[in-house]
Amino acid sequence: METTAVYYDGKTARDRNVLLRHDGSSLVFKGDDTDETRWSIAGLHSIDTPTEGQPFRLTHDDMPGARLVLRDAIFISALVASNKHLHGGYTWKYLRDVAVWTAGGLAVLAIVAYLTVALLPQQVARMLPDDWRNRVGEQIVNSVVEGKKPCSSKDGDAALSAMVAALAVGNPDLPPISVRVFDLDLVNAFAAPGGKIIFTRGILGQAAGPDEIAGVLAHEIGHVAHLHPEAQMVRLTGLQVLISAATGTNGGDYTSNIAALAALLRYSRDAEREADSYARTMLENAAIDPLGLKRFFEKLMKMHGIKPTAGTPAKKTSVLDRIGNVFSTHPGTEDRIKEIRALPSGKTAVKVLTPAQWLALQEICKA
Amino acid sequence: MDSPTSQSHAAPEVLRFTYVPRKGLLKLTIVNFLLTVITLGFYRFWAKTNVRRHIWACVHINGEPLEYTGFGKELFIGFLVVFLVIVLPIVLISAGIGFYYGPESPLLPLIQGLVFLLIYVCWGYAVYKARGYQLSRTNWRGIRGALVGSAWIYSLLYFGSLLAKGFSLGWATPVMNTVLQEQIVNDMRFGDAAFKFKGRAGPLYGTYALCWFLTLGAFIFGSFVVFAAVGSVFGDAMPDWSDETLYGYIALIVVGVIALLLLGLLIIPMLWAVYTAKEIRTFSSYTRFDGAQFKINATAGSIIWLAVINILILIFTLGIFWPYINQRNVRYIIDRLELEGAIDIDRIAQSMVHMDKRGEGLADAFDVGGL
Numbered sequence: 154m155e156t157t158a159v160y161y162d163g164k165t166a167r168d169r170n171v172l173l174r175h176d177g178s179s180l181v182f183k184g185d186d187t188d189e190t191r192w193s194i195a196g197l198h199s200i201d202t203p204t205e206g207q208p209f210r211l212t213h214d215d216m217p218g219a220r221l222v223l224r225d226a227i228f229i230s231a232l233v234a235s236n237k238h239l240h241g242g243y244t245w246k247y248l249r250d251v252a253v254w255t256a257g258g259l260a261v262l263a264i265v266a267y268l269t270v271a272l273l274p275q276q277v278a279r280m281l282p283d284d285w286r287n288r289v290g291e292q293i294v295n296s297v298v299e300g301k302k303p304c305s306s307k308d309g310d311a312a313l314s315a316m317v318a319a320l321a322v323g324n325p326d327l328p329p330i331s332v333r334v335f336d337l338d339l340v341n342a343f344a345a346p347g348g349k350i351i352f353t354r355g356i357l358g359q360a361a362g363p364d365e366i367a368g369v370l371a372h373e374i375g376h377v378a379h380l381h382p383e384a385q386m387v388r389l390t391g392l393q394v395l396i397s398a399a400t401g402t403n404g405g406d407y408t409s410n411i412a413a414l415a416a417l418l419r420y421s422r423d424a425e426r427e428a429d430s431y432a433r434t435m436l437e438n439a440a441i442d443p444l445g446l447k448r449f450f451e452k453l454m455k456m457h458g459i460k461p462t463a464g465t466p467a468k469k470t471s472v473l474d475r476i477g478n479v480f481s482t483h484p485g486t487e488d489r490i491k492e493i494r495a496l497p498s499g500k501t502a503v504k505v506l507t508p509a510q511w512l513a514l515q516e517i518c519k520a
Numbered sequence: 521m522d523s524p525t526s527q528s529h530a531a532p533e534v535l536r537f538t539y540v541p542r543k544g545l546l547k548l549t550i551v552n553f554l555l556t557v558i559t560l561g562f563y564r565f566w567a568k569t570n571v572r573r574h575i576w577a578c579v580h581i582n583g584e585p586l587e588y589t590g591f592g593k594e595l596f597i598g599f600l601v602v603f604l605v606i607v608l609p610i611v612l613i614s615a616g617i618g619f620y621y622g623p624e625s626p627l628l629p630l631i632q633g634l635v636f637l638l639i640y641v642c643w644g645y646a647v648y649k650a651r652g653y654q655l656s657r658t659n660w661r662g663i664r665g666a667l668v669g670s671a672w673i674y675s676l677l678y679f680g681s682l683l684a685k686g687f688s689l690g691w692a693t694p695v696m697n698t699v700l701q702e703q704i705v706n707d708m709r710f711g712d713a714a715f716k717f718k719g720r721a722g723p724l725y726g727t728y729a730l731c732w733f734l735t736l737g738a739f740i741f742g743s744f745v746v747f748a749a750v751g752s753v754f755g756d757a758m759p760d761w762s763d764e765t766l767y768g769y770i771a772l773i774v775v776g777v778i779a780l781l782l783l784g785l786l787i788i789p790m791l792w793a794v795y796t797a798k799e800i801r802t803f804s805s806y807t808r809f810d811g812a813q814f815k816i817n818a819t820a821g822s823i824i825w826l827a828v829i830n831i832l833i834l835i836f837t838l839g840i841f842w843p844y845i846n847q848r849n850v851r852y853i854i855d856r857l858e859l860e861g862a863i864d865i866d867r868i869a870q871s872m873v874h875m876d877k878r879g880e881g882l883a884d885a886f887d888v889g890g891l
Contacts, residue, residue, distance in 0.1 A: 159584075161661050161662030161663075162662065163662040163663075163870060164662075164869060164870050165663070165711075165866065165867070165868060165869045165870065166660070166661040166662065166663045166711060166865050166866060166867075166868040166869075167661075167865070167866035168584075168661060168866070200577075200587055201577055201585075202544065204542050204543060204544070206540070207540065207542060207577070207585065208583075208584070208585065210585075210587065218662060218870070219662065220587075220659075220661075220662045222584070243551070250592075250593065251555070251559070251563060251566055251592065254562070254592075254593055254596055255559040255560075255562040255563065258562050258596070258600070259559075259560065259562070285620060386619070387619075390615055390618075390619045393615060394611050394612060394615045
């Protein structure tokens with residue numbers, strides 16, 4: 154087969170007419186001012202997909218700058234028919250290249266996301282100075298309690314201090330904490346950065362005795378000791394950075410957003426287990442009956458009708474409602490309850506508060 | 521290489537530009553969309569490349585199509601570099617400051633201000649680099665284009681032009697646009713042949729003044745209408761707040777808002793199409809290539825028509841049919857482009873300018889216009 158074609162050598166823009174023939178394994182072309190050149194079929198690349206009425210351009214591995222332009226439709230279709238790699242369009246190699254680059258990009262993203270969510274927060278949390286923890290902790294408490302003032306009464310404050318003191322017995326490594334009660338109906342407790350632990354009036358009202366509240370307090374101190382609130386802040390900021398970098402937006406401001414605040418105060422299952430485990434050891438060291446925590450736990454589950462596998466109920470408006478209570482946020486709740494056991498034999502439980510102190514604590518918001 | 525004795529090249533030729541559509545753009549558009557979704561957006565670099573390859577191949581100069589030789593991965597690597605070196609550090613620093621000092625920290629607006637400044641300073645750089653990348657990936661008859669100057673000088677000029685335009689309430693626009701165009705066109709090459717730009721901004725000022733004063737007039741008229749409407753409603757000593765009149769007021773306000781939007785988004789941009797058309801015509805007449813002179817017959821009406829249809833395509837296909845918008849834009853210019861004067865094409869030798877390995881990272885990050 155033979156046809157005419159135009160050859161560009163890639164060095165000048167000059168067009169050279171050549172006579173082109175297909176001799177099985179290669180294209181051979183020659184012109185008045187072009188020496189005979191042989192392009193192997195295997196090394197050929199098409200610039201275009203063959204299109205009617207459009208020239209068909211070829212190049213070769215040996216001369217990537219050179220171009221051979223064919224216009225003979227019969228020659229082109231014969232050439233392409235016997236050599237599929239010249240057809241152009243989407244080839245497996247092309248799709249594989251795209252897949253490899255895309256997978257690489259996604260892998261980098263996944264690694265960065267994993268670092269942001271799982272590994273970095275705890276490390277960064279440890280490096281944060283105390284003044285930052287206190288300042289940010291206070292901001293978060295203020296947003297969550299919606300501007301309410303903490304409850305305070307002489308006897309109630311004393312009872313709260315007595316409870317903390319009872320927990321400190323046998324626990325010399327107790328992190329610095331401040332415990333406050335707010336006049337809110339909701340049954341909840343949470344820990345913010347800087348060791349700021351908050352109880353609602355509602356949770357005090359639900360408790361049958363001081364050992365139940367002491368158990369909850371021990372759980373919250375567990376969060377404080379493991380820097381969970383700080384780590385969660387770092388985690389959320391990191392996610393915000395990822396989202397804003399990926400989408401080109403500012404990612405939103407978490408302190409002004411109820412949903413984000415709720416996410417901030419909601420810990421992972423592992424974090425809850427860590428806090429539980431810390432609480433169990435703490436209660437045992439202080440000789441406070443862990444069954445109080447267990448009872449309270451079961452009571453809350455029953456109260457909210459939450460089955461161990463269910464998530465938090467939807468359609469809640471307050472942040473404290475949204476985060477769920479101290480125990481109900483994650484599946485596996487039954488296992489967590491099971492792990493709480495009585496004090497070892499030979500250890501007698503102490504009284505956390507006197508009945509008068511307990512009453513004063515429960516009525517701290519009535520002052 | 522040709523030795524002088526073997527030179528038998530043809531006489532200088534007049535170049536004619538035609539846009540010859542090819543089949544396959546619809547398939548390309550759909551496959552691009554699907555793959556972009558599947559790859560969570562990563563495919564867009566390949567999508568852009570394929571669309572350019574298609575459109576370039578439709579631009580025929582004396583029967584020989586252009587060829588786009590870029591690769592998707594070049595754009596992707598350019599994006600990665602800009603993302604890691606510029607975007608991520610900026611986002612990290614501002615998030616870190618917001619995190620550490622709280623969202624109300626006065627440092628935050630300061631940082632944001634600096635970021636904006638940085639973006640404006642680098643904008644021209646991005647424009648220049650993107651143009652350079654595209655030229656170096658554009659082949660015709662085996663010869664590629666190039667941009668041979670400094671992107672930083674252009675960037676400084678660009679930033680200066682933004683300031684000058686702002687401080688002069690727009691009046692520096694014709695001068696600054698001319699300076700910028702001169703800077704970039706005089707750096708453009710095809711092979712070893714140069715583009716030349718020479719001309720003054722003076723002839724643009726008549727049209728500019730017309731558009732400027734008409735815009736001012738439109739604003740004054742708009743404000744007058746709004747004040748009159750508000751006055752007629754609230755001018756009464758005792759407004760009657762019965763339901764019927766209240767609905768009347770609401771209707772009036774809605775009509776007013778629609779009228780203002782119409783004015784701001786439709787009438788004023790249409791007005792400025794008159795200047796844009798004049799600028800395209802003037803700049804093309806100032807541009808020469810190897811002794812031949814360009815001419816682009818742009819008119820305000822055709823620009824408005826182009827833009828309106830483009831916007832409708834964008835809206836009704838949810839942006840998926842952007843390749844068609846690119847095609848329309850290229851076609852608009854090619855259909856109106858003439859090069860007056862003959863050129864000795866055979867003499868043009870390959871460009872010796874080094875080709876950047878990466879493409880358009882910054883332009884992609886800023887979403888600089890163009891293809």
